[in-house]
Amino acid sequence: MSTAISAQAVKQLRETTGAGLLDCQKALSEAKGNMEEAITILRKKSGGKVDKLAARATKEGLVESYIHVGGKVGVLLEVNCETDFVARNEDFRAFCKDICLQIAAANPLYVTREEVPSEDLNKEREIASAQLEGKPPAAIQKIVEGKLDKYYSTVCLLDQPFVKQSELTVKQILSEKITKIGENIQIRRFTRYQLGN
């Protein structure tokens, strides 16, 4: 039975492996549309030619870093924007530097609320509920939600109070920048190392 292979998938496979159109179609067909498997098939057949996979950047932006004095804490950050023009903009660069400082100082674990694992969330919910035993049930849910908000504002970068202006969240600062610069901006990922941690 043959599987319908989309032109989009073939294009992506060609870009990833540099292999020819027909080879990519065949490999995808053989892999029943599974991209990973198709790449493996091509690598086997290519006699090692495909092994040099070119990584393709799809977005613009900046990779920025910050090392705290003494070299015991460091941050690596990627912020995306739409054009390279904005990536070279002073305002954008200053924003990236500020976010690095934020991460070094406030030690977030995630960028957004969506990244918090649901088991962590359930645990927080459970702890909060246990602390409230005996209170009227109607009140409990509201208080628990409040406690979760507090939790988010500790572990999620976007929910944290901005270290240089604590009455605003990082998300609000980000929105300000987006409006000012006139391009969508996304804090994509970060890594924070603390010596020995």
Add this chain to the structure above:
Amino acid sequence: MSTAISAQAVKQLRETTGAGLLDCQKALSEAKGNMEEAITILRKKSGGKVDKLAARATKEGLVESYIHVGGKVGVLLEVNCETDFVARNEDFRAFCKDICLQIAAANPLYVTREEVPSEDLNKEREIASAQLEGKPPAAIQKIVEGKLDKYYSTVCLLDQPFVKQSELTVKQILSEKITKIGENIQIRRFTRYQLGN
């Protein structure tokens, strides 16, 4: 049969192991000029001195970063040593900077061979075997092992040729530093961001 041993090789072996001139000449001669083997011979004879250094606890160190011109590639690195005194040593700092450059340029995925997931290893083994179909079975295993070594030298930082001196591996440069500085040093972890990857 004795092999001609170059003064350059002896010098390199001395720097890597910290062993004496005569011992290095003997070891190289015994190893027929093979550097890796000479190191092994010296380690066996040293009564564990080299290994003892490598077993000492490393709790101090440095978090270092590097952003490639243009801000499209960035590296965050943690290197551990035994004392804060060494962490502030110029030689140690220069080593950390070099390793950042190495990671930016050569894009390793792991620090050591032990970190390579076994499924990746099996996949490489399978691909290599498939590429060799039809060759005599006796030859295949040897060639596959060779291809695996090649794979390690691509994805494992310690197995990579050092970008500033490609006849030595990063591991050999690390051993040199350990001997020179006289403290155990460990490349603990790194993160490399490439814009949009």
